[in-house]
Amino acid sequence: MADTDTLLSESKSLCSDYVCPNCGLPDHVTAERVLIGNVTLTRCHCRLCGHSWHPRVDADPV
Numbered sequence: 679m680a681d682t683d684t685l686l687s688e689s690k691s692l693c694s695d696y697v698c699p700n701c702g703l704p705d706h707v708t709a710e711r712v713l714i715g716n717v718t719l720t721r722c723h724c725r726l727c728g729h730s731w732h733p734r735v736d737a738d739p740v
Contacts, residue, residue, distance in 0.1 A: 692733040693722035700729035709733075 693709040706726040712719045723730045 692720050696722050696733065698724035698727060698729055699731060700724060701727040703727075 693707050696707045697704045698707055701724060703724075703726055706724050708723050708725060710721050710723050710730075712721055720733060721730050722733050
C-alpha cells in the first residue's frame with residue numbers, strides 16, 4: 679500500500695502546477711496513472727475539456 683501512496687503523490691505533484699494547454703484554464707487538472715504493457719506512465723488530464731498530456735519533467739542538473 680505504501681508504494682501506491684508514493685506513486686499517487688508523485689503523480690499529483692507532476693500535474694499540480696499545470697494549466698491545461700488546450701483550454702488554458704487552471705484548477706481542473708488531475709493526474710492519472712496509465713498502464714501500458716509493463717510500464718506505468720503519468721498523464722495529466724483536464725476535467726473541463728477532456729484533454730490529456732504527458733507532464734514535462736525537467737532533467738536534474740549535472
